[in-house]
Amino acid sequence: MNKTTPALRKIAKRLILFEWPSVASSASAAASEDPVIERLRPRLRRLMGHGGTRALLARALIMASSEAPWLSAAFVTANGDLEGFERLKSEIAPTTFLEGRVIFLAQLLGLLVTFIGPTLTSGLVGEIWPHIALKERDFGTEQ
């Protein structure tokens, strides 16, 4: 069930810290405005449509919740938005919150790897973040 690997988590953390350096600080932007997901979303919608993207995000959230149970308080709305993080951020330690977002993003990337393979997932991420050097092999599924 777990789609993440240590390498995928590293990638997820790099992307989050690149886009959202203040995620672990109390002075961050609204927690629901996850800039990594927002940048991924148009590409995902192009690939899967609105419904497919919503399903993928919801699936990643469910899987992440099994590892970080506090994430189960968050949910994906009918519009495909992530809700519930705003409240959670105020209740959870910043480092724990960051870790939860990393798990969630890593699960999302892991799902993409499952569906379209490491090469295409790596290519998709590389298109969005061309300046972040990522190795294709890190998207592999070895645990």
Add this chain to the structure above:
Amino acid sequence: MKKPNETAGSRRPERRRTGPDKVKIRLLSTGVRGFDEILGGGLPEFSFNLIGGAPGSGKTTLVHQFAFANATPERPALYFTVLGEPVIKMLRYQQQFSFFDEAKVGTAVRFINLSDLVLEQKLDAVLEEIIAQVTATNAGVVVLDSFRTLVRKVAIVLGELEVQAFIHRLAQFLSGSEVTAFLVGEYVEEEVRDDPLFTMVDGIFWLSQVTERNSVVRKLQVMKLRGQPSVPGLHTVSITGDGLQAFSRTLGLDTTPAKSSHRKRLSVGVPELDAMLGGGILEGDSVLVAGPSGTGKSALATQFIAEGLRHGEPGIMAIFEERPPSYTQRADGFGLKLGAAEKHGTLEVLYLRPLDLSVDETMQAILDAIQRVGAKRLVIDSLVGFEMALAPGFRTDFRESLYRMIGALTGAGITILSTVEVEDNFTSLQFSHYAISFLTDDIIRLRYVEIDGQLRKAMVIIKMRGGNHSKDIREYVITETGVTVIPPRHTDYSKLSTGIPRRSGPRRAQEDESPPEPKATVLGA
């Protein structure tokens, strides 16, 4: 002969030769092996095409092959999906094919999901999105998959007129944008008559699959192609790890006979039989060796190939009944070292037995092997096995396809020896179950005859198109060196061809002559 294994995808686009005042239409390679030949050289650039057929017939794979073969980052292929297979699934499955180049995804080949716009019934927005994407990316190839789902969905809500207006505007835009476009849809053949879309497009390519008994036969038809002649009819298609492969009904072969008037005689590897054949088989002949089981057809075929190898003539043995190891082991037993020739690349033993093979796939495999080794001699052992290896639905095409292949190969100077098993019924002399004698220049008939209480073997040359031949019925044996024709014996028999000869006249005193093979001894006698 055209190179039979020339891969369409690897060919450079051709320019059609036209007069000075005619527009030059560049032909694009489809990336589908065999399809370019069927199309008459390739797909016209900037054409507006429709790929129709039932689900699972290979439409999406075919258009992916075209996209990957032709897309470049400068002129990318835009693949719009509409209410059909989601892009993510398409990527998941299409990447399993060898033509799928991951490096091209996102740059040269781009996938765009239009389902949301269609679900919102915004037909204008769909068109605007297509126009915006094509314009922004300078696309060279545009695919809409599944177009039928799009128009059916929208027609229900907005009406037929709105849909026709959309199609018209789309066609106008794509035609004026220098793109080669494909509309992909699960159409049924009845729709071709009624839907004006079919008159609008430049090309209609139809994929189908027909179930017959336990096999599935895939076919491709070029129903329409503006501006160039294509090969008519239904062509066999197979889907393998390389994607679709089409087999032109003509197999891409030039069937015009081109036999030289000065053809040399080729030894069969049996000196006495060569003599019976007037010095050997004429180069470029098709020889049929017919006989019942155990008469040495395969042995003779092996000797024919081995003799060619001895003279520096590479060969192909397409075998359908025995596995290659036992075939080569028997040859080794005759002292014919086929294994060494295989290692040197001058001989290929093709074992073609899988069920559901199409006759065209089988023949393509033979043609590819001929091309690989530069074969001068070909053995097909046997025609009965060949036919049995085919899916039932293909058997009706067997003789027609065989005729094309034999005609083309012999025309190119390749000498073919085919075997066929026939039953000896001891009342007549059959050549074959098939009416295939028209395929062959020469027929050698092997049969059993009962002489002096023994079931012996005799051969006769029935027919030889290229010249005179011995009319003798000659006895032969199979020894440790293979088929050996033995000297005429001093016995007078008639009706040898029936298998039950009759002594013709009184028994004459003759020298003691031992039979060619020892008689079985009876214990206690």
